[in-house]
Structure formats: C-alpha cells, structure tokens
Amino acid sequence: MQVKDCLVSAPGKTILHGEHAVVHGKVALAVSLNLRTYLKLKASSNDKVCINLPNIDTFHCWDLSDLKQFIPYINGTKDEAQRLDAELVRRLRDFVGFTNGNLNGNTACLTFLYIYLSVFASGELPALTITVWSELPTGAGLGSSAAYSVCLAAALLSAAGTIPTSLREWDQTARWCQEDLEHINSWAFQGETIIHGNPSGVDNAVGTWGGMLRFLAGKIIPLSRVPLLRILLTNTKVPRSTKALVARVKDKINKFPSIMNPVLDSVDAISYTCEKVLTCEPITGEDYSILEELIDINQHHLNVMGVGHPALDTVCRVTLAKGLHSKLTGAGGGGCGITLLRPETDSSVVQNTMQDLKDCGFDCWETNIGGPGVQQHSPSSVKEEILEILEQY
Ligand SMILES: Nc1ncnc2c1ncn2[C@@H]1O[C@H](COP(=O)(O)OP(=O)(O)O)[C@@H](O)[C@H]1O
Numbered sequence: 001m002q003v004k005d006c007l008v009s010a011p012g013k014t015i016l017h018g019e020h021a022v023v024h025g026k027v028a029l030a031v032s033l034n035l036r037t038y039l040k041l042k043a044s045s046n047d048k049v050c051i052n053l054p055n056i057d058t059f060h061c062w063d064l065s066d067l068k069q070f071i072p073y074i075n076g077t078k079d080e081a082q083r084l085d086a087e088l089v090r091r092l093r094d095f096v097g098f099t100n101g102n103l104n105g106n107t108a109c110l111t112f113l114y115i116y117l118s119v120f121a122s123g124e125l126p127a128l129t130i131t132v133w134s135e136l137p138t139g140a141g142l143g144s145s146a147a148y149s150v151c152l153a154a155a156l157l158s159a160a161g162t163i164p165t166s167l168r169e170w171d172q173t174a175r176w177c178q179e180d181l182e183h184i185n186s187w188a189f190q191g192e193t194i195i196h197g198n199p200s201g202v203d204n205a206v207g208t209w210g211g212m213l214r215f216l217a218g219k220i221i222p223l224s225r226v227p228l229l230r231i232l233l234t235n236t237k238v239p240r241s242t243k244a245l246v247a248r249v250k251d252k253i254n255k256f257p258s259i260m261n262p263v264l265d266s267v268d269a270i271s272y273t274c275e276k277v278l279t280c281e282p283i284t285g286e287d288y289s290i291l292e293e294l295i296d297i298n299q300h301h302l303n304v305m306g307v308g309h310p311a312l313d314t315v316c317r318v319t320l321a322k323g324l325h326s327k328l329t330g331a332g333g334g335g336c337g338i339t340l341l342r343p344e345t346d347s348s349v350v351q352n353t354m355q356d357l358k359d360c361g362f363d364c365w366e367t368n369i370g371g372p373g374v375q376q377h378s379p380s381s382v383k384e385e386i387l388e389i390l391e392q393y
C-alpha cells in the first residue's frame, strides 16, 4: 500500500489558569502560541516504517513484517478513537524496549506506533517515514507533547484516507472541517494519554483548534472576543515530566482531600474570574490589576499543589522587582513561566526584565499568542530553515 506524502503542523500552548485543576474537572483557560511542531510524512518503498525525531535525538526503523504481529491485538473498529487499548500499549512497550534510558524517545516512539497501527489496522500497513521538528522546547510546559500527538493524528489519518488531504496545488495551507478536527483531536488525546498518563485534553484541544479557549471536562468553548494579551515566556530549562507531576498532584489530593479540594475550587474560581475580566471590553488598568492579582494567587496555589520549583520562584521574584506578575504554566516543576505585560508596559522595562531573566540562565522571549490550530502545508508555506531540517531525512 502506497500512502500520499503530507506536511502538517500544530501549535504549542500556554495555560493562563487551570493547569492541574483541569485534570480534576475544573476550568482551564488556554491559548495557542506562534511556536509550532511540523511533521513530514513520506511514503517509502523499502518495507520499513521509520521515525526521525531530531529534537530528542531519536531515530528508529522497524520492519513491516515485525509490526504486523500486533494487528490481531488491535480491537474493534479503529475509525474512531476509543479508550486507550492498555493491552496494545503493554505489548508495544515491550517491543520498543524501555531499557535504554531514552524515556522521552521511547514514549514518543510508543505514541507513534500506537496511532499508526490503530489507524491502519483495518487495511494494509504502509511503509512510510515520519520526521518531526518543533520550534517548541520539549518537556517545558508549552504543550509539545500535544502538538506532537496532534501532528501524528492529522498526518496518519490523512495517510489512511480517514480524513481528506484537501490541499490544492495553489493553496499554501489548509484546515480541516469541524468533524475531521474532532477526529484528529480524539486520536491526539490517545497520544496524550500515552505520554501524560491522565491528561485533561486541554492541550490537544488547543493544538487542534488554536486560538484561546475555555476547557471544562472535555467541553471546548472558543473565546474569540478576548483582547490580545502581551505575554513574556521564560524557560527555566529545569527538566521535568508532565506525567510525574500530574501523578504527584493526584497523590496529594488523595492524601489530603479536604485540604486540596478547596485549592482546586479556588483555581476554578480564578479561571472564571479571569474569563469574566477578559471578556468585558474594554479592559481597564483596574482590570489589569485584577489579572495580576489572580496570577499571584494561582502561583501560590500551584506551589501548594507541589508543582513549584526554586527556578520558578526566581522568575516571579525577578519580574516582580520590575512590577510584573508571573506564574508557572503547564505542569510546572521547572519548565516555563508566563509574565503578564500591560499594553502600555514600556519596551525598556520589558528589555531590562528579559535581560535580568537571561542573567539567571533562563531563555526569555515576548510571545505572540493565538496561532492557528492544526494545518496542512504546501512545502513553500513552511519556513526555509524548518523545511531544510525536515528534508534532511
Ligand atoms: N518534537 C518532538 N519530537 C519527539 N517527541 C516529542 C516532541 N515534542 C514532544 N515530544 C514528546 O512529548 C514528551 C514531552 O511531553 P510533556 O512532558 O508533556 O512536556 P510538554 O510540556 O512539552 O508537553 C517528550 O518526552 C516526547 O515523548
């Protein structure tokens, strides 16, 4: 079976409020970034399935004949993503071999193989090569796992013919219809389940639809009438794993339910209050003071949940010295923080703050938020340096 080549991308995200609480049924407000993950899928004629993941230094090829052994273990119709098939995951985990210390790479391979086998299970397995390159730091709270899963789902469903490859010759980019996006999102959620253990689904929803959205128990509400926020992103470069942090919070809730549940309720109220402020135009200086206070309160709550880190405390302290308010974003435990800038914040204040953060050894940049969700690309619509990386393999 020969598949059609394709090129897709999906954005990363930042969570304004509600990380962790969203896993336990509370509201989260999240917005897509202008940093994207790109995936190129190419048909091959060598009876091999290959994956190139240069961001995490992971490169693998499998023989089609070895992969065919899993087909009998794939249950039911795979047109629709159902609950994660734990037995298939277990078998694939043994096959990938989690003993060589490359946990990130192994998890990424497992996620790819699971979606690949599932979407092609009812037909013939095709030989193909997938290459992924991301502008996002991996494992830093900006939803790189979701952008990866969304790209995998979009490209593999396209290659399987489950969703159309509707890019016409003269198009630069194209998006899918709502129904196809829902399909992509549900497979991306399976990918996130392999990577995160127990994801809320907010990250893959942003990767799929883009823009700003409110997420509550699987329900996605786009927030289109919100002002463009100026946000500084700081990567402390402290490595951490979302899976471990989500599990840590769950343990704490189980251990101290009467102490932790009010904290989650308070985070929920913060998200509601933030949404109310953001959707009441125009936003005044007083509103910005409220937004700043909400950031401070939530950061304390996240510390109470046990997902803070001294490096994140440093981000908060350094920015507050310039009158700016910060919180961690994503799973915490290291990774990235966000700092809210007011529309009138002087560029010299921004530059000085960024320099202070860089002097601490952090990466720091002012970001553009609200990038489009998952897209198909013609090669000419992808930045040359990214295309060059993808074409190397
Ligand atoms: N560009 C990429 N290439 C390969 N795998 C990736 C890429 N981006 C993310 N991943 C997968 O996602 C994992 C990181 O996910 P996670 O801990 O949730 O952090 P993040 O906050 O970036 O989503 C990596 O270990 C890897 O398995």
Ligand SMILES: C[C@@](O)(CCOP(=O)(O)O)CC(=O)O
Binding pocket: 018, 019, 020, 021, 022, 023, 140, 141, 142, 143, 144, 145, 196, 198, 199, 200, 201, 202, 203, 242, 246, 329, 330, 331, 332
């Ligand atoms: C902590 C959490 O709320 C967000 C995790 O985001 P990230 O993987 O750190 O980018 C988990 C989730 O919602 O699935």
Ligand SMILES: [Mg+2]
Binding pocket: 143, 144, 145, 146, 196, 203, 242
């Ligand atoms: Mg993640």
